[in-house]
Amino acid sequence: MAEPTTRFRLIPQSTATTAVDTAAERLAAISGESVVSTGEGNEADFGTVDISGGAANSNVLTLLWDVTADGGNTLVENFKLWMSSNGFDQAGSVCKFQPLSGADQGSPSNTENYKANAGTGDYTYSTIPESEPGSINVWPSDEGSSMALSTNSDDVVMWAMYLAIAANETTGTYKGTDAGMELQFSFKYSYS
Amino acid sequence: MKRLHLDSEYRDRWEEFYLANGTVEDSRLKNWREVDWRNVVQISVHILNNVHTVNCKGPGFKTFMNFRWGGMEAGYDRSGKYIGHRPINIWTIGWTNGEDCFLKDIDFYTGQCIKEYIAPLSQFKGHLHPMVKDRILG
Numbered sequence: 001m002a003e004p005t006t007r008f009r010l011i012p013q014s015t016a017t018t019a020v021d022t023a024a025e026r027l028a029a030i031s032g033e034s035v036v037s038t039g040e041g042n043e044a045d046f047g048t049v050d051i052s053g054g055a056a057n058s059n060v061l062t063l064l065w066d067v068t069a070d071g072g073n074t075l076v077e078n079f080k081l082w083m084s085s086n087g088f089d090q091a092g093s094v095c096k097f098q099p100l101s102g103a104d105q106g107s108p109s110n111t112e113n114y115k116a117n118a119g120t121g122d123y124t125y126s127t128i129p130e131s132e133p134g135s136i137n138v139w140p141s142d143e144g145s146s147m148a149l150s151t152n153s154d155d156v157v158m159w160a161m162y163l164a165i166a167a168n169e170t171t172g173t174y175k176g177t178d179a180g181m182e183l184q185f186s187f188k189y190s191y192s
Numbered sequence: 193m194k195r196l197h198l199d200s201e202y203r204d205r206w207e208e209f210y211l212a213n214g215t216v217e218d219s220r221l222k223n224w225r226e227v228d229w230r231n232v233v234q235i236s237v238h239i240l241n242n243v244h245t246v247n248c249k250g251p252g253f254k255t256f257m258n259f260r261w262g263g264m265e266a267g268y269d270r271s272g273k274y275i276g277h278r279p280i281n282i283w284t285i286g287w288t289n290g291e292d293c294f295l296k297d298i299d300f301y302t303g304q305c306i307k308e309y310i311a312p313l314s315q316f317k318g319h320l321h322p323m324v325k326d327r328i329l330g
Contacts, residue, residue: 003262003281038264038277072223077318084266085274135315146318177274188263188280192224192319 002071004149004191009033009064010044016116017103023155026102026141027066036063038184040176049165055092057120058163062100065187066156070149077146078190079138079157082129087174087181092166095185096125099138100158110139111158120162128161132188149191205300207258207285210234224258229321232256235285239303244285244296252289254328259284259319261297282306288313288320290328 011020012032020026036044046058067076083095100123101111112123129137140147140155147153174183207219212231235256236245246256261282267275286295293313297306313328320328 003260003279006262074225075318078261078315080263085268135311177276179273182274184266184274184277186263186265186277188261188265190259190261190284190316190319192259 002073004067004071004073004076005069006065006067008036008044008187009066010036011062011064013060013062013117015062017114020102020114020141020158021104022102023142026064026156026158027152030064033064038176043175046163049163051165051167051169051171054167056165058165060118060120060122060160060162062114062118062158062160064156064158067147067149067153068151070151071191073191074149075146076149076153076189076191078136078188079140080133080136080186080188081138081159082132082186084130084184084186086130086183087178088165088169090166090169092164093169094164095128095161096120096164097128097138097159097161098123098125100141100160101143102141102158104141105143108143110143111141114158118160120164123160125160125162128185132186205239205283205303206237207283208236208238210236225322227321229255229323237283237285237298239283239298239300242298242303244298244303244305246285246287246294246296248287250287250289250294254288254290255321255324257284257286257288257293257295257316257319258321259316260300288316288328 011030044061049056049058099111100114101108103113115122138157138159141158142155147155172181174181209217209227209232212233217227234247263280264277265280267278269275281300283298284295292310296308299306
């Protein structure tokens with residue numbers, strides 16, 4: 001077995017619910033999407049947070065992960081997302097996230113249904129772990145715990161996230177390798 | 193000898209599946225899903241010059257587990273300085289008693305054991321071999 005080929009995509013917050021309410025739509029190109037990676041200039045950008053008036057939040061980002069080549073494997077599961085490191089000086093500066101369904105789940109339990117133009121008050125966010133979680137913490141959009149592979153995955157893992165920045169946080173640009181101002185996430189999954 | 197189409201990195205990285213009748217299947221020759229999993233009595237992972245083995249002698253043994261981990265993880269040097277992301281590439285072998293899995297994570301690049309751990313089968317039920325999945329999950 002070879003490792004599957006995967007991708008991360010960022011979609012516009014304005015994406016209509018009707019554009020992501022079936023697995024086929026989530027797997028296809030979504031208008032305005034961009035593929036993001038760990039490369040400089042190609043990373044997801046939370047934008048500027050103005051804390052001159054106290055604690056404030058970043059933009060909300062909506063990201064999708066899926067498999068585009070199965071590598072001879074038939075299943076992926078145990079999706080784990082965490083913040084590996086950040087340069088924040090204030091304990092109150094954290095990343096919030098919420099796994100999402102595509103607005104097509106009747107009563108989602110592990111996820112919430114996607115909302116267009118969602119802000120920080122539109123989902124029940126939790127604080128993202130800052131070390132590898134012990135078990136799955138982001139779920140496929142069909143609410144399963146795994147995704148079948150047949151060249152592509154049969155759905156995507158989708159989530160919303162933003163940064164909650166505490167008052168008195170050290171100002172500057174937080175990204176990548178910048179010592180004391182780094183900002184990195186990790187993603188892990190099992191496959192067979 | 194007909195081999196599976198695999199990248200050159202598998203030249204020094206493979207698994208052997210030992211069957212009760214003495215047959216030894218090789219992951220370079222046969223996909224693990226095609227191995228007669230009901231009769232596997234031992235798995236050995238060979239990476240570079242390291243060999244990791246699990247057998248069927250654990251209490252309550254039901255079947256072997258065999259899967260891999262992928263992804264991207266931030267890496268740090270000994271002083272804690274970020275040195276970039278690197279792909280996660282782990283081979284995991286082990287066994288289950290039907291409730292818990294007794295697993296060993298092996299670094300695909302070095303062949304070193306990363307950790308041994310126990311985790312609920314419910315986390316990994318998708319990776320049960322198709323020949324035994326229904327029997328194990330009831």
